Structure formats: structure tokens, C-alpha cells
Amino acid sequence: MWRKLPQHTSALEQSLDYRHSPSLRGRFIVVGAFTISLIAVLAIKLVFDYSERLADISYDRLLRSALLQMDENVGQEQGEITIDIPWSAFATLAQASEDRVFYKVESSSQGFITGYYNLDSTPERPREYGTIQFFDRRYSGETLRFAWLERHLTEPDASGTVRIVLAHTRLSREDMAASVTQQAVELITLVALVSIVLIIIGSQLVLRPLHRIEQLLEERTPGDLTPLTLKTPRETYHLKVVINDFMKRLQTNLEELENYTGNAAHQLRTPIASLKALAENARDIGRPDEQRQALEKIIEQCEALSDTVSFLLNQATISHRMQSQVMGLIDLVQPIQESCRAQALTALRKGVMLSFETTLDEAIVVGDIIAIEQMMQNLIENAVRYSLLDDHEETKEVVIRITPLPNIFRVEVIDQGVGISEIDKQRVFERFYRGRYDIAGSGVGLSLVKDIAKYHKADILLSDTLPHGTTVTVDFPTFQFRGDHQ
Amino acid sequence: MRLIATVLLGCLSFLTHADPVWFGASNASRELYINSTLDMSSFKPLLERFVELNPSVRIAYVDVNTLELYYLTVSEAENPSASLILSSAMDLQLKLVNDGFTQRYVSEQTERLPAQAKWRDEVFAFSYEPVVMIANKNAFDAGEIPDGRQALLSYIRQNDEQVSGRMGTYDIRKSGVGYLLASQDARQADATWGRMLEAFGSHGIKTYCCSSDIIDDVAKGDLVVGYNLLGSYAAQRANNDPNLEMIIPKDYTLMLMRTAVLPQNAPNQQDAGLFLDFLLSDEGQALMTTEELLYPIRQGQSQAHFAMPLGPTRTIKTVDLDQQLLVGRDLVKQRRFIRSWELALELSSGD
Numbered sequence: 001m002w003r004k005l006p007q008h009t010s011a012l013e014q015s016l017d018y019r020h021s022p023s024l025r026g027r028f029i030v031v032g033a034f035t036i037s038l039i040a041v042l043a044i045k046l047v048f049d050y051s052e053r054l055a056d057i058s059y060d061r062l063l064r065s066a067l068l069q070m071d072e073n074v075g076q077e078q079g080e081i082t083i084d085i086p087w088s089a090f091a092t093l094a095q096a097s098e099d100r101v102f103y104k105v106e107s108s109s110q111g112f113i114t115g116y117y118n119l120d121s122t123p124e125r126p127r128e129y130g131t132i133q134f135f136d137r138r139y140s141g142e143t144l145r146f147a148w149l150e151r152h153l154t155e156p157d158a159s160g161t162v163r164i165v166l167a168h169t170r171l172s173r174e175d176m177a178a179s180v181t182q183q184a185v186e187l188i189t190l191v192a193l194v195s196i197v198l199i200i201i202g203s204q205l206v207l208r209p210l211h212r213i214e215q216l217l218e219e220r221t222p223g224d225l226t227p228l229t230l231k232t233p234r235e236t237y238h239l240k241v242v243i244n245d246f247m248k249r250l251q252t253n254l255e256e257l258e259n260y261t262g263n264a265a266h267q268l269r270t271p272i273a274s275l276k277a278l279a280e281n282a283r284d285i286g287r288p289d290e291q292r293q294a295l296e297k298i299i300e301q302c303e304a305l306s307d308t309v310s311f312l313l314n315q316a317t318i319s320h321r322m323q324s325q326v327m328g329l330i331d332l333v334q335p336i337q338e339s340c341r342a343q344a345l346t347a348l349r350k351g352v353m354l355s356f357e358t359t360l361d362e363a364i365v366v367g368d369i370i371a372i373e374q375m376m377q378n379l380i381e382n383a384v385r386y387s388l389l390d391d392h393e394e395t396k397e398v399v400i401r402i403t404p405l406p407n408i409f410r411v412e413v414i415d416q417g418v419g420i421s422e423i424d425k426q427r428v429f430e431r432f433y434r435g436r437y438d439i440a441g442s443g444v445g446l447s448l449v450k451d452i453a454k455y456h457k458a459d460i461l462l463s464d465t466l467p468h469g470t471t472v473t474v475d476f477p478t479f480q481f482r483g484d485h486q
Numbered sequence: 487m488r489l490i491a492t493v494l495l496g497c498l499s500f501l502t503h504a505d506p507v508w509f510g511a512s513n514a515s516r517e518l519y520i521n522s523t524l525d526m527s528s529f530k531p532l533l534e535r536f537v538e539l540n541p542s543v544r545i546a547y548v549d550v551n552t553l554e555l556y557y558l559t560v561s562e563a564e565n566p567s568a569s570l571i572l573s574s575a576m577d578l579q580l581k582l583v584n585d586g587f588t589q590r591y592v593s594e595q596t597e598r599l600p601a602q603a604k605w606r607d608e609v610f611a612f613s614y615e616p617v618v619m620i621a622n623k624n625a626f627d628a629g630e631i632p633d634g635r636q637a638l639l640s641y642i643r644q645n646d647e648q649v650s651g652r653m654g655t656y657d658i659r660k661s662g663v664g665y666l667l668a669s670q671d672a673r674q675a676d677a678t679w680g681r682m683l684e685a686f687g688s689h690g691i692k693t694y695c696c697s698s699d700i701i702d703d704v705a706k707g708d709l710v711v712g713y714n715l716l717g718s719y720a721a722q723r724a725n726n727d728p729n730l731e732m733i734i735p736k737d738y739t740l741m742l743m744r745t746a747v748l749p750q751n752a753p754n755q756q757d758a759g760l761f762l763d764f765l766l767s768d769e770g771q772a773l774m775t776t777e778e779l780l781y782p783i784r785q786g787q788s789q790a791h792f793a794m795p796l797g798p799t800r801t802i803k804t805v806d807l808d809q810q811l812l813v814g815r816d817l818v819k820q821r822r823f824i825r826s827w828e829l830a831l832e833l834s835s836g837d
Contacts, residue, residue, distance in 0.1 A: 077822075085816050087673055094808040098606045100584045101809045105818075114818040140586045 108160035339376035386417030506546035510537030552662030569758035575662035611743035616717035634736035657693035
């Protein structure tokens with residue numbers, strides 16, 4: 001019945017199904033690694049932009065400082081605008097150690113004063129006197145960073161403006177940007193790699209409790225359904241509880257099934273033995289009329305056996321339904337009415353009148369129509385059977401009634417038969433218990449009724465009908481909205 | 487700048503440079519032209535050793551004055567005659583690099599150079615050159631030889647007649663390295679420089695194109711003292727002439743570097759690189775001292791023979807091989823500096 005899981009996981013892993021199943025861990029790692037890589041790429045892009053700006057800011061300061069030192073040394077000599085470039089200005093520029101330097105000094109009145117004659121000194125942006133402009137422009141085969149300044153002359157007798165452009169190549173800037181970028185890229189790459197490794201290790205750790213549960217279950221002997229006791233983290237606690245709960249249910253079902261099968265076998269053995277005895281008896285009897293009588297008994301016994309088997313099958317069907325079907329909203333009136341209708345004729349033939357009484361048009365409960373019909377069939381059959389045992393010759397009546405009560409619908413099946421003794425009332429719901437062996441029946445009818453009632457969360461009660469007979473009362477809870485919105 | 491250079495070239499076109507001196511076998515397969523300001527006597531052993539090591543190369547060595555060399559290189563920018571330019575005028579060499587006339591060269595040897603001995607991997611220093619004075623011992627009483635600029639100034643004041651017309655220095659208008667030395671003097675100690683100029687002017691200093699001419703005149707006794715000379719020449723001569731005394735100025739000593747550049751578009755760049763590597767190699771550097779030629783740039787070399795004549799207490803002012811050198815060559819600054827030099831030395835700019 002219980003087959004152990006395949007022992008060889010390699011065979012499991014080789015199966016197509018296994019290989020085609022998505023891996024939780026793989027997904028976790030892929031998504032994590034992808035996210036980290038994306039962030040890393042964005043960070044690197046930012047660093048690229050930032051490092052160039054940073055290098056420009058730093059080296060523009062040098063350029064500005066050198067330009068201002070030059071500007072301070074613009075003066076007038078014998079009526080001419082001239083400049084005495086300070087050594088310190090170029091010492092400043094020498095901090096950009098490998099960069100070529102170009103400059104040009106002009107005045108509006110004299111034109112070219114000194115520097116590189118063919119250096120383009122037009123400003124990049126609209127001219128604004130006294131404000132330094134920085135821009136990139138090509139000269140002498142390289143892109144240069146320019147600092148541009150034009151201002152009004154302040155010397156006495158001087159009029160017009162002086163313009164100074166100072167430029168150097170971008171080598172140091174690029175070196176600086178590259179070194180900033182390189183360091184940042186190295187750092188970002190390292191952090192990203194470490195993160196991905198941590199994710200891989202972490203995923204292993206996170207999934208380890210699952211593997212442990214899996215391993216524990218795998219190692220169990222067949223049929224071992226005791227709860228798992230290993231300690232698990234909070235996240236897998238629920239899983240463990242569910243597994244344990246599931247195993248408990250499985251255990252219960254299994255026990256019930258074993259019980260049921262045992263009892264059923266036991267119950268079937270007796271009639272079959274008696275059948276055998278009857279048959280032997282019939283074989284051995286010489287007289288045909290006695291033989292015929294014996295054969296009729298055999299047929300009777302066969303019918304009883306057949307009934308028992310049908311009950312068992314019904315029971316199995318209903319049990320299966322109750323375990324697998326999801327209950328829905330149903331109208332209780334309809335299946336009960338249907339059962340009455342179905343059995344009315346059979347009962348009447350036996351001399352029992354069925355009457356159905358209700359004031360309700362519908363009675364909504366949560367349940368399963370087939371199960372309710374089965375329950376009603378059993379109850380009615382039982383009532384009819386017990387009614388017939390009464391020896392009074394009056395017309396027998398079995399009343400089926402549905403009454404609305406607060407929060408419940410009460411279903412009553414009332415007969416006026418011989419009734420059930422107090423001792424039997426306690427036991428009739430036990431499987432295979434028969435109150436009286438003189439009536440046909442398998443002894444499973446009422447136990448099935450009890451199971452169905454329990455399944456519907458309905459209370460079942462046996463009481464005496466006055467002056468004699470039995471009343472079976474089943475109280476179904478009414479369906480009530482319990483939504484939070486109300 | 488190129489425009490100005492071209493204009494100046496018109497005046498300099500008479501400078502038909504001297505015929506080259508050849509080294510190496512006449513049937514050598516390759517020819518390497520070197521334009522240099524180094525005196526032949528200081529360089530010959532290096533050239534000879536190089537062609538000995540590389541018999542397939544024949545060197546044409548042309549000795550040119552520093553300033554002429556600069557203009558020649560600029561004028562030949564499109565089609566250079568020489569593949570290697572060696573000069574003591576660091577500022578002009580650096581300007582060639584800055585203005586884009588040279589090309590990069592990287593080799594094992596240049597990588598070994600300290601960072602301050604090269605710029606942009608385009609100009610490489612191969613020897614040091616302390617800037618010194620030289621005196622004729624006969625003109626001084628024992629212990630009277632001045633040991634620095636201040637001492638020289640006071641000597642001039644005390645021996646007016648004796649020094650008049652008997653001092654010599656570079657003509658900064660003709661010599662590139664002369665200009666560099668003067669401008670660095672002015673930069674290092676402006677007040678001292680002013681007094682020196684005044685003293686030189688009032689005592690009729692003679693101006694020369696080249697170190698060797700000054701030393702010649704000092705050796706002959708025509709001059710009592712020469713100011714701002716290149717140390718390697720002075721040391722060579724002082725070592726061989728008991729009348730000469732080399733003076734390392736005590737107040738501060740300028741330190742130049744002789745540098746090499748490879749002009750852009752030059753022919754036979756491969757051998758130019760080969761020769762530069764030889765200059766910078768252990769053997770080349772060692773040869774400079776053993777043959778008493780130059781002070782090698784790599785000071786780790788053993789210098790038993792031709793030690794740098796500097797004690798540890800001297801104030802060395804090394805001229806940095808970087809963009810600052812461009813300032814001295816600014817057109818306006820240069821014009822103003824030469825003008826004030828001429829005025830101080832009472833030289834008319836007209837002749």
C-alpha cells in the first residue's frame with residue numbers, strides 16, 4: 001500500500017520531470033544576480049560621468065588659478081599693454097604634469113600681445129567681461145581645455161579690454177578620471193561579486209530546512225506517519241505543521257479504512273458462512289418441497305448480503321465525496337423532498353405512508369446534495385423498517401419534517417414503530433451494530449448517517465416518539481454570511 | 487609661435503650649418519643624423535663606442551649652437567634632417583615638445599629614467615650640467631678666488647681696474663642656454679642678479695656664444711673670470727690646466743640637464759632610439775664619467791673619476807624639466823629680459 005519514495009536521487013534528478021521543473025534556488029540566484037548586476041552597471045555609468053566631472057572641476061581650478069595669476073600681471077609699459085607672466089602661474093600648471101600648455105594674450109587696442117598667435121581665442125559662450133569661461137577645443141592635434149577671460153582695462157589712460165586664453169591638454173584629467181573610475185569599478189565589481197556569492201551561499205542556507213524535511217521524510221519507513229519533530233525556522237514552521245496535520249489525517253483515514261475493512265470482512269463472513277450452511281443443507285435434503293424452501297432461504301440470504309454490499313458501496317462513495325468534494329450552498333428542501341418522493345411508492349407497497357411536512361420554500365445550508373439524499377434514504381428506510389415491526393394492523397405513517405429554528409434547520413424523521421431501547425440508542429451509530437438481528441440491514445446505515453451529519457456540522461439526536469416509535473432529529477446550521485464587510 | 491619662428495628664420499637663413507662629422511664605417515647600411523650642441527671633444531668617445539657596438543650604423547654628427555639648433559629644428563618641422571636633437575637649452579627643447587615638434591619614445595632605458603628627467607616621454611635628460619664660474623688662478627692672490635656671487639661682487643668692487651674688460655659670460659641674445667641661465671638667475675635671486683648685471687655692465691663684461699670660447703680666453707689670461715659656464719666643460723679644462731680653477735658658486739648652484747628629443751617625421755627613428763638608449767644605458771652613462779665627458783643623469787653610477795663637484799652642503803637649484811620653462815620663453819618676457827640685459831650691459835641693440 002505504501003511504497004517508499006525512489007531511493008536513488010540521481011535517478012530522480014535524471015528524470016525529465018525533475019529537469020524541467022523550475023528551481024527555486026536557481027530563480028532566487030538568477031533574480032538576485034541580475035538585480036545586483038543591473039545596479040552595478042548603473043553605478044559604473046554614474047561613476048564614469050562623475051569621474052569626468054570631478055577631474056574637470058579639479059583641473060579647472062588649476063587653470064583658473066594660473067589664469068588669474070597671469071591676469072594680475074597685465075600692466076602698462078610706455079603706453080603699451082603688456083604682461084609679465086609669473087613663473088608661479090606655470091608652476092601651478094605643472095601640477096598637471098604631462099600636459100602641454102598654450103596661451104594667448106590680446107588687447108582690443110593692440111591685438112596680439114604674446115603667446116600662440118594662431119590659438120583661437122573666441123569664447124565658446126556669449127562674451128561676459130570679467131567672467132572666466134571653460135570649454136574644450138581642438139588645437140595642435142589635441143583636444144585642449146580652455147580658460148578664457150576678457151576684462152576691461154583698469155590702468156589709467158588705457159581703454160578697451162584685454163583678453164587672456166590659457167589652455168592645456170586633457171591628459172591629467174583623463175588619467176584622474178580613469179584612476180577614479182578604475183578604483184570605483186574595481187570596488188563595485190568586488191561588491192557585486194561578493195553579493196552574488198552571498199546570495200548563492202544564502203540560498204543554500206535558506207533552503208536547507210526544506211532539504212532537511214525532505215531528507216527526514218525520505219528516510220522514513222513505509223507507514224511511519226508520526227509527526228515530524230525536527231526544529232525548523234519560523235518560515236518553514238507552517239510547512240511542518242501542515243505536513244504533520246496532513247499525516248495525521250492520513251493516519252486517521254488509514255485507521256478508519258483498516259477498521260472498516262476488517263469489520264466489513266467480518267460482517268460478510270457470517271452471512272457467507274450461513275449461506276454455505278444453507279446451501280449444504282439444501283443439497284443434502286432429499287425432499288423437493290423442503291429443498292425448495294431451503295433454496296428460498298438462500299435467495300433471501302443473498303438479498304440481505306447484496307443489501308449489505310450496496311450499503312458498503314454507498315458508504316465508500318459518500319466517504320469519498322466527503323473527502324474530495326468541496327461543499328457548496330444547497331437548498332436542503334430539495335434533496336429531502338426528492339428522497340421522500342423516491343421512496344414513497346416502495347414504502348406504500350409495504351404499507352407505510354410517507355408524509356413530508358414543511359412550511360419552507362427553501363432552506364439554504366452548506367452541504368452536498370448527494371450526501372443529504374443518501375442520508376435521507378437511510379433514515380427513511382430505517383424508519384420504514386422499524387414501522388413494519390409493529391404488529392398493530394393500523395396504517396403506518398412516517399413523517400419527514402423540516403422546521404426552521406433560530407440558526408438551524410431541524411429535519412425530523414418520525415416513525416411510530418417499535419422504538420429503540422435506551423442501550424441501543426447509544427450504539428446504533430456504531431458501524432456494523434445492529435439493534436435487532438431480526439430486521440434486514442447491514443448495520444452500516446445509521447453510522448453513515450452520523451458521518452454525513454458530522455460532515456455537515458449537523459447535530460444528530462435519537463428520541464422516542466409518543467406513544468411508541470423513534471424520532472431522528474438532525475439539526476443543520478443555517479448558512480450565514482460571516483463576511484467582514486457586514 | 488610657428489609664424490614668429492618662420493619670420494625669424496629669414497634672418498637666420500645665413501646659418502648654413504657646418505658639414506657633419508662622420509663616425510662609423512663608410513659602407514654602413516644605415517645613417518643617423520644627430521644635431522647637437524655638445525662640443526665634439528665631450529662626445530666623441532660616446533659616438534665612437536656606439537658605432538663600434540652598431541657597425542651597421544653610420545653617424546653624421548652636426549655641432550650647432552643652442553638657439554640656432556632650435557630654429558633649425560622648427561624650420562625643418564616638415565622634413566627634418568636630423569633624427570635626434572641633443573641640447574643643453576632645456577627650455578627650447580621643452581618648447582619643441584610643447585609645441586608639437588617631437589614624438590614619443592618609450593623603451594626599457596627611458597622607463598628607467600626618474601620622472602623628473604623626462605617629460606611626456608618626448609624629452610629625455612641624459613646628463614646633468616652644474617652651472618659654474620671659472621677663474622684664472624694667476625690673476626688672484628692665494629685665497630682670494632671668490633667662492634660665490636657675493637664674493638665675486640665684492641672682489642669686483644675692490645679690484646675695479648683689474649677686472650674691467652676681463653670678465654666674460656654668455657651673450658643671451660645668441661645663446662639659448664645663455665639665456666636660460668640668465669633667466670634662471672633672475673628667477674632664483676632677482677636682487678643679486680640685478681647687482682651682478684650692474685657690476686658686469688659697469689666693468690665692460692665681454693659676451694660670447696659658447697662656453698668653450700670663454701674658457702679659452704680665461705685660460706689665455708685675457709679674462710680673469712668667466713660667469714655661468716657649463717660644469718662639464720669647465721671641469722674637463724680645469725682638470726687639465728693648472729691655471730684654471732672651477733668655482734662652484736656657494737650661494738646657490740643652478741643645475742641643468744642635457745636633453746634629447748626625437749623630431750616628428752624624422753628619418754631613421756629606429757637608430758635615433760637606439761642611440762638614445764645607448765646614452766641612457768649603463769655603459770653609456772659609465773662612459774661619461776670614465777672618459778671625463780659629462781655628469782651622468784643616473785647618479786647611481788660609480789663616479790670615482792669624474793665626480794660631480796658638489797658637496798652635500800651646496801644649495802642646488804635644479805631647473806625643472808616641465809611647463810615652467812615656457813614662461814622664460816614667453817615673447818614679451820624674453821624681449822623685456824633681453825632689453826634690460828642690454829641696457830644694463832650698455833650694449834646697443836642696434837648693432
